Amino acid sequence: MSYSKDTLDRIFHPGSVAIVGASDNLFKMGHRCVLSLVEIGFEGQIYPINNKVDSICGLRTYPTLMGAPGDVDLVIIVVPATYVPEALRVAAKKHAAGAVIITAGFKEIEDRTGAALQTEITRIADGAGIKIIGPNTFGMVNIGAKLNASFTPPFSHLKSGTISMLGQSGGVCHLVGFQAIDEGVGMNKIVGLGNRCNLGFPELIDYVGDDPETRTIILYLEGIEEPRAFMEAARRVMRRKPIVGLKVGQSDAASRAVQSHTGSLSGKYGLYYSAFEQAGIVPAYDTVELLDIAKILNIAPRPGGNKVAVMSFQAGPGIMLTDLCVSHGLEMAQFSGETVNGLKELWPDLTIRCNPVDLAFVSDMDVFGKAAKLVLEDANVDAVIVFYLDVMSFFTAAISEQLIPLATQAAKPIVLCVNFPVKLSTPETEQGLARFHENGIAVYPLPERAVKALKGLVRRAEIERTFR
Amino acid sequence: MSYSKDTLDRIFHPGSVAIVGASDNLFKMGHRCVLSLVEIGFEGQIYPINNKVDSICGLRTYPTLMGAPGDVDLVIIVVPATYVPEALRVAAKKHAAGAVIITAGFKEIEDRTGAALQTEITRIADGAGIKIIGPNTFGMVNIGAKLNASFTPPFSHLKSGTISMLGQSGGVCHLVGFQAIDEGVGMNKIVGLGNRCNLGFPELIDYVGDDPETRTIILYLEGIEEPRAFMEAARRVMRRKPIVGLKVGQSDAASRAVQSHTGSLSGKYGLYYSAFEQAGIVPAYDTVELLDIAKILNIAPRPGGNKVAVMSFQAGPGIMLTDLCVSHGLEMAQFSGETVNGLKELWPDLTIRCNPVDLAFVSDMDVFGKAAKLVLEDANVDAVIVFYLDVMSFFTAAISEQLIPLATQAAKPIVLCVNFPVKLSTPETEQGLARFHENGIAVYPLPERAVKALKGLVRRAEIERTFR
Known part of the structure; x- marks a missing residue:
């Protein structure tokens, strides 16, 4: 198997989730991440990590991640970038399977310290067998498992269904997710890949390809570094499940913006759509079309x-x-x-x-x-x-x-x-x-x-x- | 003045409206027309014409149009096509300024009796100085005057504003109107021109052009017979007010359908958009774009x-x-x-x-x-x-x-x-x-x-x- 199925299963169906950087300040992401888990009615353990207040959203806090009870399956990290390596080291000690790193300021910034920091966290995660979603992501949701591991509490209102989305932009995942809420389209997983340290499209495509809860797959791409692995994964999966894809970065200006967004080269726009054709991915050209096509592929x-x-x-x-x-x-x-x-x-x-x-x-x-x-x-x-x-x-x-x-x-x-x-x-x-x-x-x-x-x-x- | 301003003023701001063909059967258009006027809170007189029941939507009925009190400014006609000429003759006796003829089965049907009937009603109306909106129309609304002279009660929920629409398809007027309701875009008039007997685009463009309540104009065209008059009216008005237009009938199949819809020849699609360019009409290519452009032209x-x-x-x-x-x-x-x-x-x-x-x-x-x-x-x-x-x-x-x-x-x-x-x-x-x-x-x-x-x-x- 070309991907870590067991690890990903623990990430998407965690028994326990810790939020490093949990906050009682309503305006902070560290608060909204806790709220997301509470509002969706997550049934596992939630450990908000905060050493200043006793409780957040009615949940008991823990002063340190190390002090949380037992092992932790998934750690959501919302502390400033320089604190992320240490948070990951502790997550390793708590035998975490995965980390959703919402924090930005890694490979996507032009300052080289960002890229260095990303290399460091990847090394730590790889050493501990931890898969990273992010950094620089809104997070992810798995509606079927009542898991909203994102900074977006409204995603808790998504109807449970069988469409899953893998997206390179949180903003675009939100456009699709909000449309799904308004139009009652059932979703299963929405994953914001962010900068992709050690978990990219190929592994996740294979994972949702094997996922019994996913029937149809949506991809949103800005630019990828591993075209061959991507194509191979898409070709494997599209025989079993429909895939619909949107790629941006057609214009030069947009292409430059892609690089500063998730640190990816946008590549030639037209080449991506040719690749979609070869890989049996149904093309879409805006977010509405993306969900509209997925919806019909899923049932008709x-x-x-x-x-x-x-x-x-x-x-x-x-x-x-x-x-x-x-x-x-x-x-x-x-x-x-x-x-x-x-x-x-x-x-x-x-x-x-x-x-x-x-x-x-x-x-x-x-x-x-x-x-x-x-x-x-x-x-x-x-x-x-x-x-x-x-x-x-x-x-x-x-x-x-x-x-x-x-x-x-x-x-x-x-x-x-x-x-x-x-x-x-x-x-x-x-x-x-x-x-x-x-x-x-x-x-x-x-x-x-x-x-x-x-x-x-x-x-x-x-x-x-x-x-x- | 190239159009009957006084007549049109009486039509769009009537003191009294009669519904010929008013019904107490909830499923009939003759019922929905009464409901439309009631729901919008029309402040003039409403005379539902019906000789079988005493009241409709709480309003007293009159057995005949002739028996309604005094003169009537606007008559809404929803009786079968063959009864329309007689209804118009009575409307003339009641000194009506206009008739909204919702009934279909005129020039748009291939059977020649339809065209003959349309010629007949046009002759009657012209003789009496009556302007006809329709036949084969959903009707019209003038939100500023609390007038919903259509078979669509939901239009009573339109927010009052300064965008007016002249459309050759009731269905398309509904797409725009319903979007306006959902998105809170203020509308003034929406007019379904239907088969256009003696009231077409040129007169109505001039009318809304002079209308102090209209700031921006939306046109939806399938095919017109009077291109010169249309262009002249558009050129006059667009200097004062923005006009945005949508034309359908690009494909051969659609073009044939246009003819059987409102009896118009669709003409060359491309020629229309060239005409839009020459006449200073901003082009739109779907109904959402039509309203979206009108909205920004109206305020920005x-x-x-x-x-x-x-x-x-x-x-x-x-x-x-x-x-x-x-x-x-x-x-x-x-x-x-x-x-x-x-x-x-x-x-x-x-x-x-x-x-x-x-x-x-x-x-x-x-x-x-x-x-x-x-x-x-x-x-x-x-x-x-x-x-x-x-x-x-x-x-x-x-x-x-x-x-x-x-x-x-x-x-x-x-x-x-x-x-x-x-x-x-x-x-x-x-x-x-x-x-x-x-x-x-x-x-x-x-x-x-x-x-x-x-x-x-x-x-x-x-x-x-x-x-x-």
């Missing part, structure tokens, strides 16, 4: 090709979806004569409008169901996008009654694009949308998001055919 | 050029913003020596990272304020984008304390990109963000949205310089 059946049928209860968005399909390299399906005739029978009064199918005049949901069945069963159709505005709460229930039985029979993906004011949404709508999701139908609020997600799914299906 | 000072400074409290999103600026044709500003030295003095310990400015190590907000001032005052900088994650509610307050005084002094736009889980947001954050907006700082949750909005603002500034 694979389309046999790129021919899409659009069915819309509102004509304008149907037209937008059509434009978007074409501009994103999907094809608008040509319906068979049988489908066209079948649709004409359903709407005898109106001239049948082929793909996109305009449902504006359809008030009888059975008629919609029959039309959707005809379209789904057409051999020229690989995937169907359905659009509607949810302006009346019964609508989602009525649509799901028709679509869910079809989705469970069909081996083709149905993508739902449903728009409504989220502020005014009802529990009926939210429950209805969750039901779609449970039945393999991914739901998006905007045409552009639905189409980009479907494009990602089409790409993944190609990858699965190629590497079958 | 104009940049002198396209040179952007990015300042980010999180490095990854700062890098993403940099990539996005460059890929959208904006330039990353080269700071002057003075600015670089000033920033170095603020962060003596760290090597200064120039544009994008990484604020990851900045905990003292005064230091941020000084840095922002230096960057804003640099003659090489035309606009500044600031990014932060709002993970602690005090952060937005602290940032606004620094930025708002600078924004009110500077003649340069500041764009704020702030991300947080909306579901967990606090009143402090919401109020803080509203305060930014009141001070000319547009706020967006995602890097791609912030950059596209700023690009639109840069384009508008060019237009203003060109047509000064």
Whole structure:
């Protein structure tokens, strides 16, 4: 095994966590790290290390890490950079498996003392068999294990699911994680790799690849030093699990900024996307697309090709979806004569409008169901996008009654694009949308998001055919 | 004057509104139209026309339109197409100024009876001096006048503001309107033009151009028949007010769908965007961009050029913003020596990272304020984008304390990109963000949205310089 599975298991499922640099000052990261563990309801032992106050967030503190009871599986370090080596030495004595080093000021700063310090902590960690997440990271979460080892208490509100993210930027992990909170997308692990001392993408890709709790993997890259190992790990894992990736650093200015962020060379942007293609990683180009694609890869059946049928209860968005399909390299399906005739029978009064199918005049949901069945069963159709505005709460229930039985029979993906004011949404709508999701139908609020997600799914299906 | 100002004033500020086809069946449009007027708190007279029930939504009904008391300014028509001519004839007798005809089945259907019916209703309306909004429309709203003359009660929750939208698709008007509700963007009028019998883009553009309640105009086009009049109206109005436009129908399949939607020829997509350029209309390519650009055009000072400074409290999103600026044709500003030295003095310990400015190590907000001032005052900088994650509610307050005084002094736009889980947001954050907006700082949750909005603002500034 090319990675330390047992060590990583102890890190992601720790029995005990110590916070070196725990603070009772609400504005300090050392406070928020304690709060994160408390808010998610971590069920193991939490040892806030602080020699000035007796308790933090209602938890008893310990003046020193050495003084904490017994061994410690995971140590979160939030003290200034120069104190990190000593903290790691004590962590070694406490037989820690891992250290989440949130502290910055290592390889990413141009002052050489930073790089020297990073070399030193890596040496200490390697000597003790400790794996470091970071330094210069927001931390990590493992929602399935109720572990929020980060400086971000709101991550405790993430819904537990089967998508895991490995990211080189805390900020970007937050964009994805916050979207997951708002849209109820279930996540398993989110790991901010930071400067990567002795734990990088290859090992973590293999780990989540073998992780029974992870079904789909998100990668966010700025620049990596070990392209070969990265490619090998991705190639191994993508056969079993979908991987979707985003790389930044396209412009020169961004590329320079990458270097000063995590001390990595950004490399040629285009080369990364070529590498994604070779390694069977589905490409994404912004954070919304990243999560949107992961969401559909996680649940939807694979389309046999790129021919899409659009069915819309509102004509304008149907037209937008059509434009978007074409501009994103999907094809608008040509319906068979049988489908066209079948649709004409359903709407005898109106001239049948082929793909996109305009449902504006359809008030009888059975008629919609029959039309959707005809379209789904057409051999020229690989995937169907359905659009509607949810302006009346019964609508989602009525649509799901028709679509869910079809989705469970069909081996083709149905993508739902449903728009409504989220502020005014009802529990009926939210429950209805969750039901779609449970039945393999991914739901998006905007045409552009639905189409980009479907494009990602089409790409993944190609990858699965190629590497079958 | 090329349009009927008095008539349109009566339509958008009616003293009385009748609903022909009002219903007590919750699932019918004729019910939702009554509900829309009630929910927004329309202060004029409402006459639901229905000869079967005594009251609808607590309002007294009238068996016939003719039997409603006195004259009626605006008639909303939701009866089947074949009954529309008669409803219009009665409306004429009641001296109506306008009719919102929600009913479909006119020029947009391929059956020629539809086109004939549309010719007939146009003739009746023209004879009576009635202007028709529609047919085949969701209706219209004028939030400033507490008028929701549409089948969409949720539009009653729109915040009153100074952005008005003229759209050829009800569905697309809903995408924009629902976003405005969720994000608290103030709207004035939203008009679904539908099939356009005797009221089209040119007249309405001139009307909102002269409208003291409208500061910024959004257009959504599928296809128009009167390109010259459209261009002339747009050219007249864009000198006084910013216009942002979206056109669909790029692909052949979408183009065919346009024709069957509102009976318009879609025309060449590219030609429309060339026309936008000539007419000084800022282009947008999806509905989110449409509202995002309108929002910034409505409040922000104009940049002198396209040179952007990015300042980010999180490095990854700062890098993403940099990539996005460059890929959208904006330039990353080269700071002057003075600015670089000033920033170095603020962060003596760290090597200064120039544009994008990484604020990851900045905990003292005064230091941020000084840095922002230096960057804003640099003659090489035309606009500044600031990014932060709002993970602690005090952060937005602290940032606004620094930025708002600078924004009110500077003649340069500041764009704020702030991300947080909306579901967990606090009143402090919401109020803080509203305060930014009141001070000319547009706020967006995602890097791609912030950059596209700023690009639109840069384009508008060019237009203003060109047509000064």
